Amino acid sequence: MSDAGEPQLQSRAAGRRGADRAAMPSALAGGLLLLVCARLSGALELSARGVAHSVLVRCATDGAFADRALSSTLSKAALEPRDARLATEITYGVLRNTRSLDFALEQLVAQLDRTSAAERAALRMGTFELLHMRTPDHAAVSQAVATASSKRSRGFLNGVLRNMARKRGSLTRPDDAGSP
Numbered sequence: 001m002s003d004a005g006e007p008q009l010q011s012r013a014a015g016r017r018g019a020d021r022a023a024m025p026s027a028l029a030g031g032l033l034l035l036v037c038a039r040l041s042g043a044l045e046l047s048a049r050g051v052a053h054s055v056l057v058r059c060a061t062d063g064a065f066a067d068r069a070l071s072s073t074l075s076k077a078a079l080e081p082r083d084a085r086l087a088t089e090i091t092y093g094v095l096r097n098t099r100s101l102d103f104a105l106e107q108l109v110a111q112l113d114r115t116s117a118a119e120r121a122a123l124r125m126g127t128f129e130l131l132h133m134r135t136p137d138h139a140a141v142s143q144a145v146a147t148a149s150s151k152r153s154r155g156f157l158n159g160v161l162r163n164m165a166r167k168r169g170s171l172t173r174p175d176d177a178g179s180p
Helices: 007-016 026-041 046-063 066-075 081-096 098-106 117-132 137-145 149-168
Strands: none
Touching: 046 066, 046 081, 046 098, 066 081, 066 117, 081 098, 081 117, 098 117, 098 149, 117 137, 137 149
């Protein structure tokens, strides 16, 4: 495009959007530009927990191998090494402890098997962080809730994980359940 054509396109777009949107703050415009550039470069905009959630959902729904799914998702996400280690720890920790995490969750959720794969993955991630990692309660809950796609899911995840944080000391452990 020529330089003469660009102002004309900008003024036409500004007219369609209205005066309030035409005066977009430069910081917001810069953020949108970075997002577009990241998408064009092939890098995903995922956090460490977003990577772990994505991998866990792929393993549950598609039967993907965790090591391959994690490796490909990490290479696309372009995370810092520290964040990549966190994603790896959460992913493998949830997969290693799925039965005990589900046992704990079943004490708070009546029909865990009726939740979606994405909700189960987020619940397991949050529960793993609350029970097995030194993540602060508020961070474990809010980051797991952030992976939800709908308002209903966010409310459900928030309620269950906040209860988990409050009641984790009084939950029955799998090894205690069978003894009289």
